[in-house]
Amino acid sequence: MLTVHSLTLDHVAGVDHAHVELPDTGVVVIHGPNESGKSTLLTAFRLLLDDVGVSSRAARVRALKSVTVDEPTTVSADLTVAGHRLTVLKSFNRGGGRCELTVRSPRPESLTGRRAEERFAELLAQGVDTGLTDALVIEQGKGLDILAAAGIRSLEQALGAEVTSDDGIPAGDGGRAGELIDRIGAEYARYRTPGGRPARELSAAVTAFEDAGAAHTAAEERRNRARNLTVELERLNAEKAAVLTEEPTAVEEATAAAQALAEGKAAMSELDRYSAAVTVARGARDLAAQRLAAREARVRDVREAEETVNALAGRVDELAGYAEEEKTAADSLGAALTAARVRSRVAAAWAAWLKAVGVREEIRTRIGELADRTTRAEEVARRIREIGETVKDNPVTDTVLENLRTADAELRQAVTVRDAVATTVVVNGPKEGTVTVDGTSRSLPDGAVTLHATGRRDIGVGDYTVSVIPARDVHEVGEDVDRAEEELSRLLAEAGVSDVAEAEDMAGRRRRATEEHREASLRLAQVTGGMSVTDLREALAREELRESESTGGIDSLLARVRDEDPDGTVTLPGVPDGDPETAAPQVTATVAGLETVAESSAKEVEDLREELDRVTRSGAGVRLEAARAELGRARENLRRLSETLEVEREQIGDTVLYKEAEDAGRDLTSAEEALALAKKRVGDVDTDTLAALADGAAARVRRLRERAGEIGHAVSRVTGALGQHAGAAEAVETTRAELERARRRLRQVERRAEAAALLYQEVRKELVAARQRYQAPLREAVERLARTLYGAPAGIDFGDDLGVTARTLDGTTLDTGRLSGGAREQLAVLTRLAVADLVGGGNGVPVIIDDALGFSDRGRAGRMNVVLDKLGKNHQIIVLTCDVNRFDSVPGASFVPMEQVLQGKGIH
Template sequence: MILHSLTIENYKAIERETIEFGETGITLIEGRNESGKTSVFEAFRLLINTKSKSKPRALKESVRVGADSPISISAEMSIGKERIRYSKTYLSKAETSLEFLSQVKSALRDDEAHEYVLAKLEDSANIKLWEKLSLRQDQESTQLNAVDEISSLKQALDSEAGDTLSAADDSLFLQVKAERDQYLGKNGAPIGELRKLHDEVAELTAEFEVARSAAEALEADIDKLSDAAAKRSEKQRMIDDRKKALVVAEEKASLLDKAQRAHEEFAQRSQLAQAQLDNSEHARDRRRELAESVDSSRAHVERTAEAHDSALREEESAKADLGSATKAHAAAEAKARASTTKVSDARRRIEEVEVRKELASRKTRRDKVEELTNRINELNAQKRLIKADESYIERLRSARSSMREADAGLKAGSSLVSVEGRGEALIDGYTIDASKGWSAYAEDPVRLEIGEVTVSVVPPKNAAEAKERFDAARKAFEELLADRDYDSIDDAEDDLKKLGGLNTAIAESTGQRESALGESTAEENRERISDLEAKLAELSDDIENSDSRDDDDVLGKAKTQLAEAEIEREQADSELAGAAGIVNQARIRDAEARSKAASYRESLAELRDAHDRSEASLKDARDTVTDHALEAAFEAAKKSVDDLAGEGEGIAENLDEAKREAQLHDLETTRQALKRHQQVLDDLIRQYNELNADIKAKSEQGYATKKDNAEIALREVQQRCDSMQARANAADLLLTTLDSHRQQLISRYSAPLRERLVRYGKLVFGADFDVSLDEHLVVKERKLDGATVGFDQLSGGAKEQFGLLTRLVCAELVGDATVPIFLDDTMGFTDPQRRQAMAAVLTEAGKKSQVIILTCDEARFDAIGDATQHSMS
């Protein structure tokens, strides 16, 4: 299975995101926390495993907050030789669609499409393999026990190991396991019918124990009955006290009720007197206002009639001026429209040429940036292959200096033995030709035989110590060279010089790239190119002969035409503005005159009607009540309000005193307390009666007979349980024997799995790296620098690295059955040096597999050579 692209809408934190993937290699998806990186893997998993019409609670909670559209997920991928587009919409518009892109084939929908894709994935790519190889953010970075869980990996290891009898054929093992699993669980505990028999034995045993302990329970119930009687008496005493308090509270509440009624009655009388005062005052004031209104309206009617006559004369004059101005404005408007069209045409042609020029410049800049980016990536790839650095060279030079000092000390503390002349001589049993000359520094005693003469040379006592120091210094120097696979210090220094040249070249290329980009980024440049191409297409559609490429000539003519057209338009606009001003002034004057005349006309009629109504109202009011009678009623109402003010103070004091007394003996609180105590007493009485009835019932039962019957039933079920347990034990023994043979076959898989794991592990941990695998083919121990450490004793970072390595190795082994590997926020415990080594492993694995990395820290993976990058929006 190969994932080409994935589009997600309204899923968790993702509003809409489209991600493109390479068929192999690394895809690096970067984004801040809570930007939806983990949701990318979850959405793809949802697309594969969950039908669109499913409505689990978790799916409803996954809809993006505030979204007004349903969850939508679409992926373009290849399964075997078929390339498809697979889409699902969940919840409110649930549907599934499957389109075939690589061949002419009818599209499928809903459950038919879902089942087709699942079947294809089972045939060509192990879905369980994909689930196991992916490493999610909330998953511990442990090893992958793939052999026991993934059939496609087991078959690949069969092929690598060359076994004739495959452990992948588990038919007999599974049959025995099925028989055993009828009776026993994974931990050996009984299940099914055997579990039921064990449970029945336990149940009957419990019944036997219940009958035996019933007498003891009866005595305990009698003690509880005595305690319940004592509690009932105490609670009855508390209820009697509460009833006395209730009588006092009711008396205080009655006094408060009387005081409140007296206060309410006084308030009603005060409100009535105040209302009478307000009404008489209002009537008196209204009579005065009505008389003043009649006088005012008469004068207003006379002034408005004179203004109306003047407005009619102004309206006739303004109408004549407006007709003349309108004709002049229409002529100026037509001339302005024609000149504006000329200006627009010239400006569009100028804009087309300028857009075409900028587009060409932007494309040249884009090509230059891409060329420099590729150059920088190539230089970085060469740089990662160099193992030497300044610190390492200094350590090499120091080790070489120590070796030379030790060599000088060796020579100074040893005896120089020289032989010259003719013939042969024996030195410690070895024959040499004296004519060729021979010399050496001796740190141990040397025996020299020349003919019949024997000479012994004994070096100083400290020669052996000098030899040991020299050997130790030379070994340290050679091990330091071997640590990074160098034959000599000159090779390492040459690599360091090469590293300096690469850094210089990278800096130069980076500077050239930044210079080529200018103030914009590469992405902004690409977006600008896209905008310019769209703009050019739009302009080319609007302008006649837009495919001309003599841009400078076209630009010159267009600018000349624009200048002429703008002069012509300015003149036309000036004339139009003058005409418009005249028309506007005429319209304003006409509108004002018409509005003024209409306003005066309407106002005059309204004022005359209002004046007539006012005069009639004033006459009717005086006929009903005279002005003198209204004044007398106002004075009487004012006196009644003043008399009631003193009476209210005494009534308010009585009410406050009644409230204070009622609060000290709150009636409702007393009632609630009495009710609560009564409920408790009722419960105590019920418990007492229940205990008493239970004791009587137990006394009438025969527990001895129940005990005998339970013991007989227990013996019978125990016999049947023992028989079935024996059959289960036999099946378990056979399964253990078969599993031992199966494990022997699986152990042969160790070589191909270990070989690939060691190859990748040396890139990370060093050339001295090795591992040993257990019977489940997971790493048992790591060997490094001569030390062996159990996997459980490794650091979190090392365990994390093994978790990634085992997944990459498994992905490589399955070959054509490969699936995308999702790695969500990994290498958080890995140090920078190991990250660089792991980047090399990921780059190597990406040549054969599709690796998708989700991270909030892009710096963890900056050493990866070639990766497709995507930033979450």
């Protein structure tokens, strides 16, 4: 059992201080705007109940740290827990929190620190079902969560008392049955996790068996390694004996191979001497032959050079005649090229002049158009500015008018509500008489005055005072009228009007001016073509500047004509002869015609230039100069070759060279014959093969000796390793015994685990069956409340977890997933209220609803208020809401504004 008598918060999140006192039963509605601290009350209360140390650094504690001051987060409450009336205070502060517990009955207790925390947790564990506490709280944002009632210990005990002993839980013995089920579950947990995997003792037995098996396997592997080392040692000893036997024979073979190599090298040395003589003789023969060949080549070069000079001299004489004819043709082509170039330039200059005159005329036309558009645009822009000032001086926009209309309508509605619920008092008296209302004098202009009393009002008539006290305090509707009047007056003052009618008139004038402003803006856009007036002025100035620049350009083009044809000798169609200044006004040619003349003359220039280039680059003159240059080079080459030949003949004559070549040939023949006789005498000797055989024999001796050393080292290693495996056979027998003991222990634990699992599964089956039987009283309780909510019988279906799965209303059955948000929220509230009703006051805990019924219509919300009122007669129900209208029809409810809670005045 848990009852909250009061709750106090200090420096919790955004709440500096809050205090609320609550009745033991009944509905308490704590209301206030969003973010005023309502949900903080619930969060702080749940933190108080949870077993969280006051020095904890948990995130949920840090989240409640004050945002304004550096003070401990303190929560205290006056509670009744399991028949103990107590006050508990927890002040959360990192590294320095405190806890105080005062129990007033049935036996006084006063504890602090950790003892207080432990004692409070002990009382909660003894008398409060935490599953029920969590189930009967609807947190903000979770109003659509359907409660699964299975597993709520208090509910199962309450429902179990209503069934017979045939249902699996003895009537009136729910506590002992629960203890037995807990013991069965604990026994099952010794061997299996909730998912069925090995745990605790079973896992330890499995691990011990696996470890024993691994140890036995390791021992067998060690024994096998010892056996392998013994075999390896025997093999190494045999191999070492074989190596020692082969070494003497290998040494003899190496000595014989070295002797054969030495003899072969001596024979090859003799052959090398003969070969060297042949090489020297061949070199002398080749040198003499080269010197003789070089002399013969030099003589041929001089002869060929003389022939070349004679041929080139004849070619030069022939080309001299052709070159004279070519010069005459080139002079004629040059004169024609110059005349065509001048005609092309003069025609192009006149064409450019005509174009510039045409452009200047186009510019003058645009200047006229821009000047007219600028004048018209400036007039429209002036009108737009005048209209804009009119709109600016009128503050009554459509938004302002709509706000005024809304405020006026709200005032009329507030007056209507006030007149409907207030007590009407009519005071009659003489015309122009006076009475006193709440200390303020009021006149009677028509001999009467009508008053609307929403709360106590004192009316003074002469020496008498009449106090009017309505049966129901509805002063809030009077305050609504006052607020509506103040809001309307404020908006009228901001708009600068006396009433809504005047505002309607001013808004109409503003709309007409706005429309006229829009039309004028469209006209301006049409005149300017999307440009601004400033852009038009700048465009006009640019065109005028272009006109001035084009006039200067025309004059420069006439000067260009004069420069190209100073004598006026060029004749063009449509252009008079003479000075350009005089001829310009009389020009009848067109731009296209002159450009055609310029292009054809330019083409003629290109043709003449190509012909002239062909004549001058590849004609007779070019060939003549090339032939003369080539003749000069040939004569210089002949002189150089002749001088070189004479110098060489002076040093050594041709006859001497022929004799040296013959003598060298004879010496080479004699050396080759001597080498052939030596090879025949020595025979075929391969020193490379002899050297390889000698190296192989020596390497075999070296390898045999190295192998003997390696085998000796290997024998030492194997002998040492074999010593490390002493006792391997005994270890195999020892680990085999340990493995058998672990196997027997595992079988014993597995049998107990199977028995515990069987018992656990059978009990769980019975629990599931019992919970299914619990559905009947739970369904009856929920359907009883649903009849009040819907105004008609409703059917409720539950699942195995005792959560609502479907609702039947007016013959239509819908799964909860297909219900609207409002219907799901209503079922969530009904289920929790039914659970609270079934558990009863003796084991009950507060029902806390944080901002629910937001999805419910007004009719359903009103009927839910009736349900809350019925349950509130025997239960403590706490409602936290930002919309008090959802719960204003709970007849016996207490309403506490959040502002009073924050001021420490939140009492019932």
